[in-house]
Amino acid sequence: MGEPRYLSGDQPAIEEFLAKFDTFLFDCDGVLWSGDHIFPRTAETLEMLRSKGKQLVFVTNNSTKSRADYKKKFDKLGVPVTVDEVFGSAYSAAVYIARILKLPAPKNKVFVLGESGIEEELRAENVPFIGGTDASLRRDIEPEDFTNIADGSALDPDVGIVLAGLDFHVNYLKLAHAFGYLKRGATFLATNTDSTLPMAHTLFPGAGSIEAPLVTASGKSPLALGKPSQAMMDAVEGKFKFDRSRTCMIGDRLNTDIRFGIEGQLGGTLAVLSGVNKKEDFLGEGDGTGVKPAFYADKLGDLLG
Amino acid sequence: MGEPRYLSGDQPAIEEFLAKFDTFLFDCDGVLWSGDHIFPRTAETLEMLRSKGKQLVFVTNNSTKSRADYKKKFDKLGVPVTVDEVFGSAYSAAVYIARILKLPAPKNKVFVLGESGIEEELRAENVPFIGGTDASLRRDIEPEDFTNIADGSALDPDVGIVLAGLDFHVNYLKLAHAFGYLKRGATFLATNTDSTLPMAHTLFPGAGSIEAPLVTASGKSPLALGKPSQAMMDAVEGKFKFDRSRTCMIGDRLNTDIRFGIEGQLGGTLAVLSGVNKKEDFLGEGDGTGVKPAFYADKLGDLLG
Incomplete structure (x- = not known):
């Protein structure tokens, strides 16, 4: 070349x-x-x-935003686009889960490590999910969480997929849940694996960095649905x-x-x-x-x- | 063999x-x-x-506990030991920073991603540090944090070392600070790099998993001071x-x-x-x-x- x-x-x-x-x-x-x-x-x-x-x-x-969120960003910055012209990795992941992976219900539930953009796109494709922005997971891990994750009582028996992306609210409790599902054999997907996120003229930890604890702990790499x-x-x-x-x-x-x-x-x-x-x-x-x-x-x- | x-x-x-x-x-x-x-x-x-x-x-x-914490654990479980018989990775890291690395003051301050065990051992070796269990970092990242980390105003000019270990309170804000210091050239140390932590008869994400976002984002591997x-x-x-x-x-x-x-x-x-x-x-x-x-x-x- x-x-x-x-x-x-x-x-x-x-x-x-x-x-x-x-x-x-x-x-x-x-x-x-x-x-x-x-x-x-x-x-x-x-x-x-x-x-x-x-x-x-x-x-x-960027998986933190749905296509509709993205359109709002374009609007705010004065760039005219339609929702249909936007194709995000969260949408890509939702389409993959719903139309290609097609796990048989009810074992097709997704545990989300990520923001509302992923949730909105999963909802649009009628994919059941937990985690994500659930406020009950935005807290410190407690001793009983270790026990309940270990014995499985804190894990949803229907979760068959862990979908990880950029999560500005990542914490140990969510990582422990996601790792628990992966150990149980859940399919490991990522919206994208960008190591860094360009923000404010510099770089911040990206989706690939937020997913890295799960890769390291499980020894598995996710199938990435982004570029x-x-x-x-x-x-x-x-x-x-x-x-x-x-x-x-x-x-x-x-x-x-x-x-x-x-x-x-x-x-x-x-x-x-x-x-x-x-x-x-x-x-x-x-x-x-x-x-x-x-x-x-x-x-x-x-x-x- | x-x-x-x-x-x-x-x-x-x-x-x-x-x-x-x-x-x-x-x-x-x-x-x-x-x-x-x-x-x-x-x-x-x-x-x-x-x-x-x-x-x-x-x-x-285990870097979450100081040697004194560890002695308490032995006591509680009915196993007699002395503090001096315990040698933890947090202690090992503090000794390395204070006695071997010996960066010239005042640029020898440590940004800690980890729990109080690391802080106690650094204190015992008279190593200045920030981060760790600081309550002001146990919160969600806000838009102004991105700006202030990017322009350096949220970063301490004296930090010359990032020391990472297992942190049950890991969050995006702390990772963003640590990554900011690493980008500025801070020495990257880890108490240990165990990928998993045995708890409650199963495995949870270990120090190596909690450090993984920094490794992924920075493209650098830390010098590990544990086994x-x-x-x-x-x-x-x-x-x-x-x-x-x-x-x-x-x-x-x-x-x-x-x-x-x-x-x-x-x-x-x-x-x-x-x-x-x-x-x-x-x-x-x-x-x-x-x-x-x-x-x-x-x-x-x-x-x-």
Whole structure:
């Protein structure tokens, strides 16, 4: 694979790039915004793409938000989207559980380590669940919890799946429950495994870090339903019916976004430098992983020329 | 290395075993007790060893308790020990920070992810610290925390070390602080890295699992001051002045206790089957790690014959 082509400030290269694709898949955090800070000219860039008839899909690994929550975030930041253009890892996981895994009821209940975004998407797919934002689990572990988890009396006999994602309310009690289910043989799923979360212009522990205690304790790795898992690409394609060769993935992370596009055999990938990875990570020797985007730009807004 | 010798019920083998050693290093959880349940004949076995003039040292990776806390646990379970016979990973870490690492003040402050046992041992070694059981960190993360951690205003400029261990009160806010310090270049230490904690006859997430988010987020592994780290063996030997060739490590975990004894070139190791590992893990092909004890018994009390 050749070296990535740099687009910022190169109008002919930008026009050639835009002409190659009908569909753009966007990562959000690190591409459109960082936390609650929207990057300059984001809305204008998306408007330009729409005006050229491009299909836009916002593919996010953030599992704390449902698609409806995500739409609210777009609205608040002044970027017009529809709920159907948003495809999150929580939704991806719910679709996988309901339509692909299809465990026989009643043993198909999910124990959630995560926030309300996961719960909303499971509810939308009629998947029964416990855990999540349940207030009764937002407390310190007590001596009797150890006993009750150990003898199984605190565990729901119908739980057959542990679904983990980013949980800002993670605690030992929830981890102990989830580990109890995993030891009993529950299927281990993760919305995504991003190690870090871009927030406030820096990085915080991501979903992969919050799930790490379960991976370490159980010795098992979850099946991840977010980028770069191709289970997510298949689900996105199933819904949006795009031509992969005329589709470009735009993201800030080599090991999730760009890998997602390359392994999905999309027509192209564009790395923007407004998030996690820097150009040193993919130019020349790069970070040693060999994951290189086809194109790169300093920021998404540079596509406006 | 030959196959481990089985001692339970074999009186001549037991007597030969006892005659080979002057000092016995004991793991506690899984050997003497499981959680608050003491195994039968524990006190009598220790008494028998003392009556034969053996030196006993209780080497535990449990960092939630100080040596003084541990003595209370022995007292409560009816096993006579002195504080000086107890050597915990929290103590080991405090000794390492104060006497070996010796960062120049004032940049030698420790951010603790862990319980009061770590705090007590740091205090005993005059090591300044924050975090730990600080009530102001036992709360949900708020939007301003992200900003204040990101811009550094919530971080103590003097913290040069992150010391992580088992924390039953782990939460996202503490993990975010610890990760903030690690990103700033703090030295990453762990009391121990046991993936699981034996409690109530089963396993719960251990120190290694609670530290895992920091390992995943930072991409760095901590220097561990508990078994099987030889930093701990050196510290134990420095304090107790034993002859390694006449010393036996007794434990239930191959990857911590038995490895600790083998890598420390002790005269012998004894695996008891009352904890994590089963004999299938080390007989014949075993678990594939090649870690084999020299001796094994069903339980510690079998040494009574």
